Amino acid sequence: MRRYFESREEILVRLATTAWTEWSEDVLRRLDQAGALSTAALAAAFWQYSHPGEALSRLYATDPRLSHAAVDFLPRVTLVVTALSTGLMAETAGGDAATGTVARSRSRD
Known part of the structure; x- marks a missing residue:
């Protein structure tokens, strides 16, 4: 037809x-x-950071300047993925990625 x-x-x-x-x-x-x-990719990177080899674990334990390198996996991945998602959603909605706020549409008079 x-x-x-x-x-x-x-x-x-x-x-x-x-x-x-x-x-x-x-x-x-x-x-x-x-x-x-x-x-x-983020999870893989943080998994490596949070599960260092034996030599790195000893180094982290003996040198306080390196203690920040040892991270807890789940809290760190949760924080980073949440921040990334919030920023992307705010940016997509026309908001401010730094604060996570969404811009309001302005009406023209």
Whole structure:
């Protein structure tokens, strides 16, 4: 069955709508993948920091200047991922990533 359109503009609007939908779904899928990879990369790095080898553990214990290098895994990953997510959400919503606030839309008088 053929479908006839009222105008050329209707055809263009339908094509643009379809292309926009496909594009936005692709972008969201890619962002989800990137977010998962970023979280995994952060977790891997903090796992290494929080579980140093025997020699590094001794060094951390004997040199107070290096004590900051030994971190607790779960609290540190939770803090960093929460801060990153808050900043990204605020930035996406047009807010201030530094404070996590979302900008309000301003009406023009």
